[in-house]
Amino acid sequence: MKLIGNYLSPFARRVAVSLNVMGLAYEMDKIMVFEKPDAVSEHNPLVRIPTLVLDDGDALVESYAILDALDEMAGDEKRLTPAAGMARRKVMKFSAVAVGTMDKAQWAAYEGRHRPEDKYHQPWADHNDAQAMGGLAYLDGLAEDAGDAGWLAGGDRIGQADISTVVAYSFTKKVRPHLDLAGECPALTAFVERCEALDAFSSAPVPG
Ligand SMILES: N[C@@H](CCC(=O)N[C@@H](CS)C(=O)NCC(=O)O)C(=O)O
Incomplete structure (x- = not known):
């Protein structure tokens, strides 16, 4: 498998x-999509990352659809979102809040990056920042309930709610550095520190 993205x-x-x-073994094709759109458009009509190219050449697009396919490939022992029932609904909801936070x-970051300076609209950036903080505050409540060693949706191993939450937090911290995540979300901050130390995260680090 080849994961196109960064x-x-x-x-x-x-x-x-x-x-x-x-x-699951994979090769990473590290590209910045705005710099190398052709490397993505060859596989994804939306020209977006992530794009996962399977060994048979088929390409999967959209992270939720990619993760759904990976859960199926990994099998019940390893899947990160439960297959059915309340447990699935819970992980889907928590992951949706995390992904909404990423969005x-x-x-907010694109407002500054993809508009000419004179077209930057501060109220729109603030609106999106407030929504991201709303998502993180909700996830902070889950982290508080999980305690020092638990997982956000319960259970005895890491799942998709945890992964997406940690990634959402670390991304927000990186691209919206003026937001006080440590002050506003202390339990989540501790949870993120615990998870970012795991090999699965530290081997896929947010660029410095
Ligand atoms: N909903 C999509 C979002 C993907 C996305 O927005 N990727 C960004 C990079 S973080 C991208 O490819 N942007 C290029 C563009 O939209 O032109 C997913 O979950 O995969």
């Missing part, structure tokens, strides 16, 4: 960390 992209990073946790932090 570790700054939270959507690509959550796929990379998931592959690491599941122990909002990215939209």
Whole structure:
């Protein structure tokens, strides 16, 4: 398998960390999509990362659809989102809040990056920052309930809610450095520090 993307992209990073946790081998084609769109458009009509090229040449797009396929490949012992029932609903909901946080932090960051300076609209950036902070505050509550050694959706091993939450936090911290994540989300900050120290995360680091 070949993962096209980079570790700054939270959507690509959550796929990379998931592959690491599941122990599925993959090759990383590290590219910045805005710099090398052709490397992506060859496989993905949306020209977005992550794009996962399977060994048979088929390409999967959109992180949620990629992760769904990986869960199926990994099998019930290793899947990161439960297959059915309340347990699945819970992980899907927590992961959705985490991914929404990624979206909002990215939209706020794109406001400064993809518009001419005179078109920058501060109220829109603030609106997205506030939504990202809302998502992180919710996840902070889950981290508080999980305690020092637990996982956000319960259970005895790391799952997709944990991975996506950690990736969302670290991405927001990187691209919205003025936000006080440590002060506003202390339990989540401790949870993220614990998880970022794991090999699955540290081998797919947010660029410095
Ligand atoms: N919903 C998508 C979001 C993917 C996404 O926004 N990727 C960004 C990089 S972080 C991208 O490819 N941006 C290029 C563009 O939209 O033109 C997913 O979960 O995979």
